[in-house]
Amino acid sequence: MKFSTIExxxxxxxxxxxxxxxxxxxSVSTVAVSLFVFGMFLVxxxxxxxxxxxxxxxVEISVYLEDSVAQAQIGRVEEKIASxxxxxxxxxxxxxxxxxxxxxxxxxxxxxxxxLGEKNPLPNGFEVRVHRPDMVKTAAAAIGQIEGVEVxxxxxxxxxxxxxxxxxxxxxxxxxxxxxxxxxxxxxxxTIRLTVIARRKEIAIMKYVGxxxxxxxxxxxxxxxxxxxIGGLVAAAVLWGAYGMITAKVYETLAFFPLIPxxxxxxxxxxxxxxxxxxxxxxxxxxxxxxFLKA
Amino acid sequence: xxxxxxxxxxxxxxAVALEHVNxxxxxxxxxxxxxxxxxxxxxxxxxxxxxxxxxxGTLVVNGFDVVGMDHGDVPYLRRGLGxxxxxxxxxxxKTVFENVAxxxxxxxxxxxxxxHSVNAVLDIVGLRDKYKCFPSQLSGGxxxxxxxxxxxxxxxxLVIADEPTGNLDPETSWEIMDIFKRINGSxxxxxxxxxxxxxxxxxxxxxxxxEDGHIVRDEAQGVYGYEV
Ligand SMILES: Nc1ncnc2c1ncn2[C@@H]1O[C@H](COP(=O)(O)OP(=O)(O)OP(=O)(O)O)[C@@H](O)[C@H]1O
Ligand SMILES: [Mg+2]
Numbered sequence: 436m437k438f439s440t441i442e443x444x445x446x447x448x449x450x451x452x453x454x455x456x457x458x459x460x461x462s463v464s465t466v467a468v469s470l471f472v473f474g475m476f477l478v479x480x481x482x483x484x485x486x487x488x489x490x491x492x493x494v495e496i497s498v499y500l501e502d503s504v505a506q507a508q509i510g511r512v513e514e515k516i517a518s519x520x521x522x523x524x525x526x527x528x529x530x531x532x533x534x535x536x537x538x539x540x541x542x543x544x545x546x547x548x549x550x551l552g553e554k555n556p557l558p559n560g561f562e563v564r565v566h567r568p569d570m571v572k573t574a575a576a577a578i579g580q581i582e583g584v585e586v587x588x589x590x591x592x593x594x595x596x597x598x599x600x601x602x603x604x605x606x607x608x609x610x611x612x613x614x615x616x617x618x619x620x621x622x623x624x625x626t627i628r629l630t631v632i633a634r635r636k637e638i639a640i641m642k643y644v645g646x647x648x649x650x651x652x653x654x655x656x657x658x659x660x661x662x663x664x665i666g667g668l669v670a671a672a673v674l675w676g677a678y679g680m681i682t683a684k685v686y687e688t689l690a691f692f693p694l695i696p697x698x699x700x701x702x703x704x705x706x707x708x709x710x711x712x713x714x715x716x717x718x719x720x721x722x723x724x725x726x727f728l729k730a
Numbered sequence: 731x732x733x734x735x736x737x738x739x740x741x742x743x744x745a746v747a748l749e750h751v752n753x754x755x756x757x758x759x760x761x762x763x764x765x766x767x768x769x770x771x772x773x774x775x776x777x778x779x780x781x782x783x784x785x786x787g788t789l790v791v792n793g794f795d796v797v798g799m800d801h802g803d804v805p806y807l808r809r810g811l812g813x814x815x816x817x818x819x820x821x822x823x824k825t826v827f828e829n830v831a832x833x834x835x836x837x838x839x840x841x842x843x844x845x846h847s848v849n850a851v852l853d854i855v856g857l858r859d860k861y862k863c864f865p866s867q868l869s870g871g872x873x874x875x876x877x878x879x880x881x882x883x884x885x886x887x888l889v890i891a892d893e894p895t896g897n898l899d900p901e902t903s904w905e906i907m908d909i910f911k912r913i914n915g916s917x918x919x920x921x922x923x924x925x926x927x928x929x930x931x932x933x934x935x936x937x938x939x940x941e942d943g944h945i946v947r948d949e950a951q952g953v954y955g956y957e958v
Contacts, residue, residue, distance in 0.1 A: 437838050637821055643779065644884065645809035646836035648802070 440650070447654035448661060451630040458626040459662060465622045466666025466715065467673070469615035470708045474674040476608035477704050483601040485695050490590040490597070496575050497588045498561040504583040509559065512583050516563060519577055521570040526562045533557040558585065616715065623662055623719030627655050631727055638727060648728050655720045663716025664709065671705040731757045731888055731919045732778065737787030739773050739943075747773035749943045751787070755921065757887070760914045762930050763923040764954055765940035771923035774940065775892045778921065779811050780804055792887050809837055812881030812889040812918075816896040818873045820865040820880075826852070827861040830879045837884065851879040855909055871902035878909055882918070889913060891922040895929065903929060927954035 452459050500512065509527065517525045528536075534555050538545055565574050571589050579587045631638070641651050678701055682694050732755040739748040747770045755761055763771045776782045777789060780796050789796040794807040820829050827848055834844045852858045855875035865873050874894060881889055891910075895903035907929055914920045924930060930937060930953060937952030938945060947955065 437840075439835065439841050440838055443835060636819070640819060640821065640832070641836045642805075643808060643813045643819075644833040644836060644880070645805040645807075645811075647805045650836055650838070 440653075444653045444657055448658045451633075451654070451658055452661075454633060455626060455629050458629055462623050462626045462662045463666045463669065465619050466663055466712055467669035469619045470667050470670035470712055471673050472615060473612055473711065474670060474704050474708045475677075476604070476612070477707065478674070478678060478701075480601060480605055480608065481700070481704075482695055483597060483604065487594055487597050487601070490594050495589065496563040496565070496571060496578065498563055498578055498584055499558045499586045499588070500560055501583055501585045502558060504559070508583055512581055513561065515581055516561060516578055519574065521565045521567065521574055522563060523566050524562075524564040528560050528562055530555050530557045530559050533560065619666075619715050620719050620722065623659055623716055624723040626662065627659050627720040628723040630658060631655060631723055635727070651728065652721075652724055655724050656717055659716035659718075659720030660713050661716065663712035663714070663719070665712075666716075667709040667712025670712070671708050674708070675701060675705065731755050731759070731792060732921070733788075733790040734777075735788045737777065737784045737789055739770075739777065739782060740785045741782075746943055748777075748940075751940075751943075751945055753938060753945065753948070755919065757919055758914070758917050760910070760920045760933070760935040761922070762933070762935060762937045762952075763921065763940060764925070764930060764937055767925075769940045770943045771940055772892050775890055775921070775923050778888075778890050779808055779813050805837075809884060810887050812878075812884070812886040814874070814877050814881050814889065814891040814894045816893040818865070818870075818877045818897075820873055820876055822865050824864075825861065826857060826863050826865075826868070826876050829865070829876055830883050833880045833883050839884075847883050848879075851883045854882070854912065855879045869902070870898050871905055874898060874902075874906055875909065878906070878913075882913060886918065888919045888921065891920070893924055894922065895924065895926055900928065907933065930954040 498516070500509065504512070513525055513527060516522060534548075534557050537557065538548060541547060563574070563578065565571055572591075575587045575589050575591075578584060638651055675697075678697055682697060685694050732753065734751055734753040737748060737751045738746070740746050751774070763774055765771050773782065777784055777796070778791055780791075780799075784797055787797075791807065792810045794803070794810075796807070799807065821832065824832060830848045830851060831844050834847060839847075849858065849861075852861055855878055857872060857875055857879065860868065860872065865876065868876065874897075878894075881891075889910075894910075895906050898906065903926060910920055910922070911933075934951045934953075937947065937949050937954070939947035939952075939955060
């Protein structure tokens with residue numbers, strides 16, 4: 436493209452913003468809201484995935500023994516576990532230690548245990564660590580077969596729960612995304628259409644004197660891209676601020692909750708948002724121009 | 731320059747505007763298209779710059795196969811043509827100079843050449859001193875002269891005009907015709923649809939008469955031939 440053409444395109448875009456400033460503001464806001472929601476969903480889903488990963492990689496397996504297992508047998512069970520493949524460490528936790536730990540974890544709610552009186556409801560058990568996360572499942576199954584073992588537990592339940600929740604969020608998010616994308620496209624293409632209509636005489640003359648479709652299209656395309664881009668920037672800025680606040684709050688109150696650090700994770704999200712804004716803008720103007728360029 | 735073979739045009743609503751029309755126009759000719767209202771003159775003109783497509787037949791304009799060409803080549807057909815309308819079709823928020831320069835900008839001509847060519851054509855139509863005016867500050871005849879300047883600024887081989895004097899008084903019409911004569915004198919082919927009996931009879935150029943979509947007369951030095 437020639438320099439004079441670039442100048443022309445930029446001037447046209449600028450004029451059209453001035454002409455339809457209200458529509459432009461409406462489009463930018465719609466894009467911003469939609470992309471903010473989109474970014475929020477991305478952030479939530481990716482954090483859930485991260486949490487699932489973290490939990491899955493916690494390679495500890497809790498083994499609870501039947502109460503009937505005698506003290507002497509405990510050693511044999513321990514040996515059996517230790518001799519299995521992929522086991523890194525086996526630690527015996529007697530029921531008193533287990534209760535003490537439980538009490539500690541309850542913190543201020545220890546009074547709940549008072550109801551039990553002197554009785555200790557917890558069984559003896561082991562904490563087993565394996566070498567690699569992908570061994571957890573097989574190891575747990577194998578340990579479960581050993582005589583005297585009552586239950587084997589690892590992160591599985593929580594992980595599966597999280598999977599379900601994430602899937603729900605994803606479905607909901609995608610549905611909402613389609614709705615918002617539709618609304619955004621609608622308003623952008625209408626904004627551009629206003630410009631097209633305001634300039635239809637000019638477009639007709641351009642065609643008579645032999646302007647190419649692309650020459651005619653550029654200013655409108657750029658206008659759409661600008662609207663989408665500015666909307667994307669606004670969304671990105673708000674998301675940036677929001678994520679910063681949320682991570683700070685979460686670190687204060689729920690320290691164990693492993694949020695993905697803003698840097699560089701959020702940068703990718705912001706980039707995705709911007710690209711989406713640009714694409715939506717370009718698509719919006721293409722839609723509204725299609726009819727005018729046919730003849 | 732123009733080869734129209736067995737061309738018919740039936741609009742989407744079924745209106746038959748032209749039927750089995752055969753016309754050949756050579757380079758450098760000055761041709762009037764005459765006929766009553768609704769005869770099909772505008773349709774004939776619009777076919778030439780491919781604003782509408784023939785329903786049937788073949789049409790070659792300035793070397794372009796109008797029927798078979800790609801949509802993407804249409805701009806290049808039009809760059810070889812200058813089109814002029816009864817209602818001028820100027821851009822009201824652009825000056826005389828800008829209106830003419832516009833035709834060069836949109837085909838991405840270099841800026842220095844734009845300056846030079848626009849001044850040259852404004853000289854031809856006699857509006858050099860009004861280059862800063864807006865269309866609303868000009869008379870009808872002056873506006874049409876701007877439109878002519880815009881049509882010829884890219885040096886077209888063929889100028890097509892649909893009733894260019896339709897909105898002008900007789901005297902102004904003659905000023906316009908003088909410009910057309912001069913353009914034609916430099917070798918540019920001109921095809922002009924008109925209702926103006928006086929102009930056609932005085933100019934003594936080729937006249938193609940259309941009646942109800944058919945060519946009923948084609949004379950080298952014709953007259954209008956209808957009472958108006
Ligand atoms: N866009 C269109 N759609 C449908 N029918 C049309 C269209 N344009 C023209 N027609 C019909 O085609 C026929 C020829 O019209 P055209 O405009 O070519 O006539 P004309 O000779 O230019 O008339 P005038 O002298 O009034 O300008 C008319 O019957 C008209 O109603
Ligand atoms: Mg007509």
